[in-house]
Amino acid sequence: MNLLWLQSGGCGGCTLSWLGSGHGSLFHELKDEGIELLWHPSVSEAGVDEARALIEQCADGRVAVDVLCIEGSLLRGPRGTGGFHRFGGGAQPMIEWVRQIASRARHVVAIGSCSSWGGITAAGINPTDACGLQYDGEAAGGLLGPDFRDHGGLPVINVAGCPPHPDWITETLAMLAHGRLRAEHLDDFGRPRFFADQLVHHGCPRNEYYEFKASAEKSSDQGCLMEHLGCGGTQAHADCNQRLWNGEGSCLRGGYACIRCTEPGFEEPGHPFESTPKVAGIPIGLPSDMPKAWFIALAALSKSATPTRVRENAHSDHLLRAPSVKRTKR
Amino acid sequence: MSTRRVVGPFNRVEGDLEITLEIERGRIAAAYVNSPLYRGFEQILQGKVPADALVLVPRICGICSVAQSAASALALADAAGIAPPPNGRLAANLTLAAENMADHLTHFYLFFMPDFAHADYATRPWHATIAERFRATTGSAPNQILPARARFMQMMGLLAGKWPHTLAVQPGGSTRPLQSSEIFRLHRTLREFRQFLETVTFGARLEDVAAITSRAQLEAYRTGAGGGDLRTFLAIADDIDLWHLGRGTDRFMSYGCYQEEDRRLFPAGLWHGAAEAFDVAAIQEDISHAWYAAAGLPQHPAAGSTLPVEEKDGAYSWCKAPRLAGQVVETGALARQVVAGHPLARDMIGGCGGSVAARVVARLLELSLVLPAMERWLNQLAPGEPWCISAQPADETSGVGLVEAARGSLGHWITVRRGRIHNYQIIAPTTWNFSPRDAQGQPGALEQALAGLPASDTETLPAAIHHVVRSFDPCMVCTVH
Ligand code: SF4
Numbered sequence: 001m002n003l004l005w006l007q008s009g010g011c012g013g014c015t016l017s018w019l020g021s022g023h024g025s026l027f028h029e030l031k032d033e034g035i036e037l038l039w040h041p042s043v044s045e046a047g048v049d050e051a052r053a054l055i056e057q058c059a060d061g062r063v064a065v066d067v068l069c070i071e072g073s074l075l076r077g078p079r080g081t082g083g084f085h086r087f088g089g090g091a092q093p094m095i096e097w098v099r100q101i102a103s104r105a106r107h108v109v110a111i112g113s114c115s116s117w118g119g120i121t122a123a124g125i126n127p128t129d130a131c132g133l134q135y136d137g138e139a140a141g142g143l144l145g146p147d148f149r150d151h152g153g154l155p156v157i158n159v160a161g162c163p164p165h166p167d168w169i170t171e172t173l174a175m176l177a178h179g180r181l182r183a184e185h186l187d188d189f190g191r192p193r194f195f196a197d198q199l200v201h202h203g204c205p206r207n208e209y210y211e212f213k214a215s216a217e218k219s220s221d222q223g224c225l226m227e228h229l230g231c232g233g234t235q236a237h238a239d240c241n242q243r244l245w246n247g248e249g250s251c252l253r254g255g256y257a258c259i260r261c262t263e264p265g266f267e268e269p270g271h272p273f274e275s276t277p278k279v280a281g282i283p284i285g286l287p288s289d290m291p292k293a294w295f296i297a298l299a300a301l302s303k304s305a306t307p308t309r310v311r312e313n314a315h316s317d318h319l320l321r322a323p324s325v326k327r328t329k330r
Numbered sequence: 331m332s333t334r335r336v337v338g339p340f341n342r343v344e345g346d347l348e349i350t351l352e353i354e355r356g357r358i359a360a361a362y363v364n365s366p367l368y369r370g371f372e373q374i375l376q377g378k379v380p381a382d383a384l385v386l387v388p389r390i391c392g393i394c395s396v397a398q399s400a401a402s403a404l405a406l407a408d409a410a411g412i413a414p415p416p417n418g419r420l421a422a423n424l425t426l427a428a429e430n431m432a433d434h435l436t437h438f439y440l441f442f443m444p445d446f447a448h449a450d451y452a453t454r455p456w457h458a459t460i461a462e463r464f465r466a467t468t469g470s471a472p473n474q475i476l477p478a479r480a481r482f483m484q485m486m487g488l489l490a491g492k493w494p495h496t497l498a499v500q501p502g503g504s505t506r507p508l509q510s511s512e513i514f515r516l517h518r519t520l521r522e523f524r525q526f527l528e529t530v531t532f533g534a535r536l537e538d539v540a541a542i543t544s545r546a547q548l549e550a551y552r553t554g555a556g557g558g559d560l561r562t563f564l565a566i567a568d569d570i571d572l573w574h575l576g577r578g579t580d581r582f583m584s585y586g587c588y589q590e591e592d593r594r595l596f597p598a599g600l601w602h603g604a605a606e607a608f609d610v611a612a613i614q615e616d617i618s619h620a621w622y623a624a625a626g627l628p629q630h631p632a633a634g635s636t637l638p639v640e641e642k643d644g645a646y647s648w649c650k651a652p653r654l655a656g657q658v659v660e661t662g663a664l665a666r667q668v669v670a671g672h673p674l675a676r677d678m679i680g681g682c683g684g685s686v687a688a689r690v691v692a693r694l695l696e697l698s699l700v701l702p703a704m705e706r707w708l709n710q711l712a713p714g715e716p717w718c719i720s721a722q723p724a725d726e727t728s729g730v731g732l733v734e735a736a737r738g739s740l741g742h743w744i745t746v747r748r749g750r751i752h753n754y755q756i757i758a759p760t761t762w763n764f765s766p767r768d769a770q771g772q773p774g775a776l777e778q779a780l781a782g783l784p785a786s787d788t789e790t791l792p793a794a795i796h797h798v799v800r801s802f803d804p805c806m807v808c809t810v811h
Pocket residue numbers: 200201202204205206207210223224225226231232233234252258
């Protein structure tokens with residue numbers, strides 16, 4: 001299976017995340033899965049004239065593309081011309097190249113939240129009219145339109161994340177290479193379900209603090225970050241606390257909130273990222289699938305039942321009280 | 331009669347790069363550098379609460395995301411009038427150093443060296459060996475480097491939660507308190523990386539590389555035993571004379587970085603044949619040749635604006651042209667070490683000025699200088715002591731954050747009005763190095779370094795041009811942002 005990777009209006013961080021794959025050399029991993037890089041701007045040998053010639057051949061069909069990976073938002077501005085991003089060496093805007101090659105490619109994969117939904121590049125006043133390949137925020141559409149399907153009937157596959165975990169990318173590509181990715185393996189937003197059917201909250205080391213609503217009040221506290229510091233882990237679809245980052249990391253293990261970077265529209269949460277918006281003391285963003293009345297009742301109950309150990313540790317940057325040791329045999 | 335040739339996309343650089351060459355009698359008469367991508371971060375940041383900058387600015391750049399975080403955290407700390415506790419300062423140094431060192435490694439092995447595997451060099455006696463080792467994606471080096479780099483970046487998992495794009499680097503310190511057992515793990519990872527560099531990259535102890543003080547000693551090292559990819563590079567550099575290729579302005583600038591208790595590991599300064607007075611107040615951004623609405627004269631970044639326009643006479647880049655007291659400067663590892671007074675760095679530019687070889691050697695030299703400092707910082711961490719203090723920025727305030735990214739000097743200037751970001755201006759290292767012309771017609775550093783090189787408008791682009799461009803380790807996503 002051959003793969004063409006193009007970078008559009010993003011930061012290149014998806015590629016850098018991918019290169020950090022922790023399973024030996026990424027290049028060997030790809031080879032082992034039967035994936036051949038036609039071209040990738042950061043790692044391939046071919047530059048300038050050779051690269052342009054190849055892209056032209058991919059666009060007019062002389063070179064068949066099995067998988068087109070796009071990293072970075074699609075910039076439609078100014079005034080729909082796409083002029084904020086040209087592919088170097090010629091006049092044609094990037095969005096035109098993407099449209100042409102996507103119409104011929106066997107599969108189209110959005111790498112990262114920028115090419116999935118618009119992402120950070122679409123934040124604020126969205127100066128460049130940035131969008132994703134098949135979504136503009138939560139709305140189906142984007143550059144290729146809501147009805148886009150690849151030659152196998154799949155929509156754009158959204159390996160969301162800012163950036164995505166290296167394994168999300170490689171495993172998605174491996175599933176495609178082995179013909180094992182079908183429509184039922186994608187969630188409602190086109191994300192591969194192997195990582196999107198989890199919540200960041202699952203496996204978070206702060207779960208005990210969450211249970212008792214023993215909350216961190218400032219950065220570097222050990223408590224749960226949901227009540228005050230903006231954590232969206234109970235609503236974010238990703239397995240970040242189960243499949244760890246860079247060996248043994250995750251946002252929560254790093255001491256800061258999950259900003260829901262795999263979700264469409266995460267770039268504009270409607271409140272400061274690192275603080276939790278509340279109405280009458282209750283966080284607005286309730287955990288997924290949790291009825292509000294129950295949340296309030298349980299929160300009140302669990303707060304009153306918080307063990308001293310949990311309450312004190314929540315407001316400290318290191319363990320003040322260890323779990324007590326009980327002897328069961330005399 | 332001159333002909334024009336538009337060259338792009340340059341690959342194995344971070345982001346989008348295109349260069350227009352004016353070719354006359356087989357040489358480059360003039361070069362015009364452009365990044366054909368504009369995203370508008372300075373516009374996106376306006377109106378946000380100041381702390382949101384910590385989420386947004388790392389996403390300017392996937393390769394120097396921590397440097398962007400660090401500059402932003404410093405600017406916010408400056409605006410709030412606070413400084414992190416010692417643990418916070420040390421953690422910030424370690425996080426930035428881990429990114430910078432990984433970048434130097436990535437640049438050498440993945441971006442720069444593969445050019446020597448190109449068929450252009452098929453007649454050189456070293457070509458077959460070099461191609462086997464450094465060929466992009468299939469060579470033995472890239473496949474050896476990726477796992478070592480990933481292993482080293484596990485430091486980021488512990489120090490910063492994840493890389494790229496962390497929120498651990500805060501104005502008041504680090505969100506990630508480390509316990510003693512975790513500090514041991516970080517030591518272990520550093521030791522592994524040291525061993526990797528000493529066997530694979532240098533064939534020598536880091537301390538011995540750091541102690542090289544002159545070109546003559548570098549030559550003695552090269553001919554010595556021990557192997558290592560730096561020796562290989564030095565042999566190529568002598569064979570095809572990379573010491574006289576890619577001379578720029580020879581005016582070297584560094585903001586200084588890695589704050590220690592009473593000094594910075596690498597100090598700030600300006601060097602032009604000798605140390606010169608360095609004043610950040612003398613920085614101005616010229617937009618005469620960039621696609622932005624003119625605000626009259628060049629502005630200091632604290633007063634700068636970013637308003638993109640579709641058409642503008644004479645403009646050819648999305649990159650502004652920063653100048654220091656009206657002068658073009660070069661920034662990067664070479665500049666940093668020249669300013670810091672490393673004898674080898676000074677000696678390398680003594681005869682032939684800034685060059686492709688000197689820039690590459692300076693980067694690897696930094697690996698040998700910074701890794702021992704990282705070991706020292708780890709030893710200074712004090713579990714149980716504070717890691718982060720809280721800060722409430724004033725509603726009307728301003729601040730500046732200056733750091734050194736792998737590629738050179740990075741500055742953030744923030745102005746806060748009524749508790750919201752009123753203006754946020756960024757000048758990245760490659761904005762300096764790859765700037766377009768200014769109102770006086772002075773070409774940017776790369777534009778100067780390319781002028782005079784052989785080129786033709788019909789044949790494939792000479793390898794020398796690739797070497798010069800990549801010797802700056804450009805990051806185009808940062809450049810324009
Ligand atoms: S910090 Fe976030 S992810 Fe962790 S337990 Fe609290 S809500 Fe869940």
